[in-house]
Amino acid sequence: MDRTESLPAQMLPPGTAPAEQPSVLLPGHDVPLGRYTTVRRLLPQRQRRLVGAWCFVDHFGPDDVNERPGMEVPxxxxxxxxxxxxxxxxxxVHRDSLGNVQPIRPGQLNVMTSGHGIAHSERSPAVHPPVMHGVQLWVALPDPARAGAADFAHHATLPRWREGDLDVTLLVGEVGGERSPAVVHTPLLGAQLEVRGPAPATLPLRRDFEYGLLAMSGEAEVDGVSLAVGALLYLGTGRDTLNLRAAPGSKLLLLGGTPFEEPLVMWWNFVGRSHEEIVAAREEWMAGRRFGTVADDPAPPLPAPALPTTRLKARDRSGGFRD
Structure with a gap:
């Protein structure tokens, strides 16, 4: 955590327009997820809490699960x-309280919208591939979507194309004239970039978006800054293009969106706007109300941890407290 550093605008190469905000390198930290999986948590952090409406970024693997259960989240x-x-x-395999039971495999996308409340579990099947590697991300819902109905969508195919020496897979939003089928509620971008050649690569960006770049594998360099595997480089706003160098075969995840201005209270698995909202959600979960029962999963639900003794406060996108 103490390795986070700010990168001043003068480090940009000649001819590159500076971003409106300085870049920040976020190395992340390890967090246990369930009994068998450890993830690297990139957001939220003290230095940066959101990228657009992306409010939570976990990167896991690559892990050898050949003789292990893999992911087991009740x-x-x-x-x-x-x-x-x-x-x-x-x-x-995703299971939820709407009755959905949906396996997800590489190249496919699961998007679950909690709205006012949903419950789900995530487990590797009994017979599973020997390696597990991926990300789970959260998107903060704006008013009024956050009070709406829950939903789930599985996208077996997504837009894919070659952009110079980049193979682009569009998870969320639109870029380069392509649009993802995934439904979101604020302007967002999520794209996997797989590097195919040694030449520097570029991708068009929106100046009103803020961006972050996660290295899932390989090596990358943006604006002269090296990006190690499992680290997130916050790129700020005001960029027309992404200019990067990376080793062939590297896989990167580009996240972006318009800055999310609604203050957030994030605690455990809940995203709200006030201490009272979080307290009510916890009480209803523990009482077996509001969230329903996860389909085809006999495991007992996870109990909510105890609330802190101090009042939960809303924070803005840079981490400051809001009244």
């Missing part, structure tokens, strides 16, 4: 967010 609740799951390797 039923748990969500409010006020969307979960976006993307795999590079492996397989996970």
């Amino acid at each position: 039923p748990h609740p969500h409010t006020g967010l969307q979960t976006v799951t993307w795999l590079v390797d492996g397989e996970i």
